[in-house]
Amino acid sequence: MxxxxxxxxxxxxxxxxxxxxxxxxxxxxxxxxxxxxxxxxxxxxxxxxxxxxxxxxxxxxxxxxxxxxxxxxxxxxxxxxxxxEVEPPMPYVASTLFAKVTVALLVADVDRARAWLIAQRRAHTDRLRELTAAKSAPTATLDDVVALDFAIAHLDADLRWLHTTLDRVADWHREVHT
CATH class of the missing domain: 1.10.10.10 (Winged helix-like DNA-binding domain superfamily/Winged helix DNA-binding domain)
Incomplete structure (x- = not known):
């Protein structure tokens, strides 16, 4: 910002x-x-x-x-x-979540990496529920709704990525460790 x-x-x-x-x-x-x-x-x-x-x-x-x-x-x-000025899309993936998941896939066995991803997905889902509830609160202002829409869209993207990554854990792990 x-x-x-x-x-x-x-x-x-x-x-x-x-x-x-x-x-x-x-x-x-x-x-x-x-x-x-x-x-x-x-x-x-x-x-x-x-x-x-x-x-x-x-x-x-x-x-x-x-x-x-x-x-x-x-x-x-x-x-x-x-x-x-048009705000350019970020040229690099600069996310602690991305780095942590990548490292987890590198250092952990498949079951442990999957458990970490599931825990992270749960945390994201819980936060998504909190933000969705805050958005429909009677005290939510238009400023709140716009900010919450932004946060919800990003959490939703993270959740979709976590789901896709969970589907690929075994393949990714096999590729890295061969």
């Missing part, structure tokens, strides 16, 4: 201070890793240094002064360029 671009996008809707940006990020991207305040303010500092945001004023809401930030013309242009 590009935190600077997400913050630029949030500022495109109006001026905000760091706390509001963190809260808006965590609400709009509900299944993403929450941003830390330090990350927000460090990113705002870089964006300001690069001329993509500017301080728009100070607010005091019963506490310390808070600097509000606004998107600059250069920031809007950078955001528009980023949004206009």
């Amino acid at each position: 590009s935190t600077p671009h997400v913050l630029l996008g949030l500022l495109a809707t109006g001026t905000r201070h760091g706390y509001e940006l963190k809260r808006a990020h965590d609400e709009r991207l509900p299944r993403a890793r929450p941003l830390g305040f330090g990350q927000v303010y460090a990113t705002l500092g870089r964006l300001q240094r690069d001329g993509l945001v500017a301080a728009a004023g100070q607010e005091r809401d019963g506490g310390p002064d808070r600097t509000t930030y606004a998107l600059t013309g250069a920031g809007r242009a950078a955001l528009d360029r980023w949004l206009g």
Whole structure:
């Protein structure tokens, strides 16, 4: 994820201070890793240094002064360029799950490798059920549903791959160990 671009996008809707940006990020991207305040303010500092945001004023809401930030013309242009770029599919398989299954198939006998795959499939299935239930919860917002659809699609793909791999364990094991 590009935190600077997400913050630029949030500022495109109006001026905000760091706390509001963190809260808006965590609400709009509900299944993403929450941003830390330090990350927000460090990113705002870089964006300001690069001329993509500017301080728009100070607010005091019963506490310390808070600097509000606004998107600059250069920031809007950078955001528009980023949004206009097609995100290329990942060129490499970079998944802990893939690496773990491959290593399990290399080092374990067929029964043990199959047991690990079945346990992993069970964990994925349990998580899929949790996310599906969360999606139909009465408190689910549209942000939640969009994020859950994304997570569910990825879990479903992992489950299909685990199922296919389970069907191939004996053949794969025989090929590796001959």
